[in-house]
Amino acid sequence: MSATLPRRLSAVIFDLDGVLTDTATAHYRAWKRLADELGIPFDEADNAALKGIDRMGSLALILAKDRGRTHDEAARAAYAARKNGWYVDEIARFGPGDLFAGAAESLRAIRAAGLRTGLASASRNAPALIDRLGIAGLFDVVVDPASLAAGKPAPDIFLAAAAAIGADPADCLGVEDAAAGIAAIRAAGMTALGIGTPAELPGADRVIPHIGAFRLDDYHAR
Ligand code: B16
Ligand code: MG
Helix, strand or coil: CCCCCCCCCCCEECCECCCCCHHHHHHHHHHHHHHHCCCCCCCCHHHHHHCCHHHHHHHHHCCCCCCCCCCCHHHHHHHHHHHHHHHHHHCCCCCHHHHHHHHHHHHHHHHHCEEEEEEECCCCCCCHHHHCCHHHHCCECCCHHHHCCCCCCCHHHHHHHHHHHHCCHEEEEEECCCHHHHHHEEECCCEEEECCCCCCCCCEEEEEEHHHHHHHHEEEEE
C-alpha cells in the first residue's frame, strides 16, 4: 500500500551511501581487493547486492561464494578489518565536493521548514564521512549502527532515529538507495522514498533518480 503524498511530516531520515554521496565504488574496490586475495569471484553485480548491508553481513555474502572452504570468526574479523582499512584510506580523500548535487540544499530546506533530520546509515564510518563532507551539523540525530540488534532490512535503525528525534514513525520520510533499506523503512512504518529506479526499488512509495530531484513540497504538506 502506498502512502498518500504530500502528508504532514515531522522528520526526514536519510541513508548516506548512495543517497548523499557515492561511496559504492570505494566499497567495491576494497571488497574486490579482498575477494581477489582470497581467490573468490566478485564483480560489480555481486557488489550491488551488498548495498545497505553491514560490514560483517557483506563479508558473509562474499564468503558464501567460497565453496569448500570455511573461515572461522577470527579470520572473518581479520578480513573485515583489512577491507575497512582500504576503504578508510579511500574516503580519507573525500570532501564537500563529493556530496551529490542538491544533498546539502535538501537538508537545509528540510530544517528551514522546521522539520528534524536524521542519519540512518549502516556504515560505522558514517560519522567521519559526514564530517569530511561538511554536513555533520545538518543532522539532529546520527544513529550508531553498532548500538542495534539487527541491521537493514530490519527496521531498527530507522526506529532508533525516530525515537531519538521524538517523532512518530508514521510522520517520518525515510530516504534510501538500497532494497534492504526500503524494506527497513516500510517495516518501521515510515513513508519510503527511493533513490534509483522503480525496478530496483519496487517497495518504495516513490522513487526519484537522484537527491538533486528532491523537493520537500512533494512529500510534506505545509
Ligand atoms: P562500513 P548505507 C552501507 O551504508 C553501505 O551501503 C554498505 O555497502 C556497507 O557495507 C555498509 O554501509 C557498512 O559500511 O563497512 O563503513 O561500516 O548505505 O547504510 O549508508
Ligand atoms: Mg545506501
